[in-house]
Amino acid sequence: MKQIPMTLFGAEQLREELDYLKSVRRPKIIADIADAREHGDLKENAEYHAAREQQGFCEGRIQEIEAKLSNAQVIDITKMPDTGRVIFGTTVTVMNLESEDEVTYRIVGDDEADFKKNLISVNSPMARGLIGKEQDDVVVIKTPGGDVEYEILKVEYL
Incomplete structure (x- = not known):
């Protein structure tokens, strides 16, 4: 397994x-x-x-x-070297470039995911689009309503 x-x-x-x-x-x-x-x-x-x-x-x-x-x-994300990159466990603040809405997500395992608490699954389209990126990168996330551009404002190893 x-x-x-x-x-x-x-x-x-x-x-x-x-x-x-x-x-x-x-x-x-x-x-x-x-x-x-x-x-x-x-x-x-x-x-x-x-x-x-x-x-x-x-x-x-x-x-x-x-x-x-x-x-x-x-x-344990706090024991990982802080490279500034988005990895499993990081807390990421992004801004939707169209609406200018800011949201902070934490990338977690499938069992922990709870969208209402901004805990998103590592397997979600949002997390997959963010992983490997860093602050100031712009990412395009495919959503049911079309492609959405986000700018990564902050990556934290909390």
Whole structure:
């Protein structure tokens, strides 16, 4: 399996979720199943079936997170040499040359991407267009609405 790039923060978030699932969620579901079993006939016991379904989701998510973490290539951007180039993990401020709108994005792994928080996937068209460039470069990003020109105002290794 190929390595999955992940920021230090993203890996930490996954570890916290895994810890929660194993120490809080899993024991609660097991207790719910035991509780539902005491209600008798399992064939028509909706609580039992719901708890078993939750258990399936929970165990599936635990396996998914463990797999991601075992294949994670955790990149701590603060320990990378600051070459001024846009790389995985950098925070980039760009200006749309047409609208003059400024936006700051952080380039992260697929699991961490959250457009509302300006965390963009390393595989997104925007990130692919920015990677390897540096401050003052102008890049053309293909968007559904056509090509958009951006100027890179700042590249930070935060």
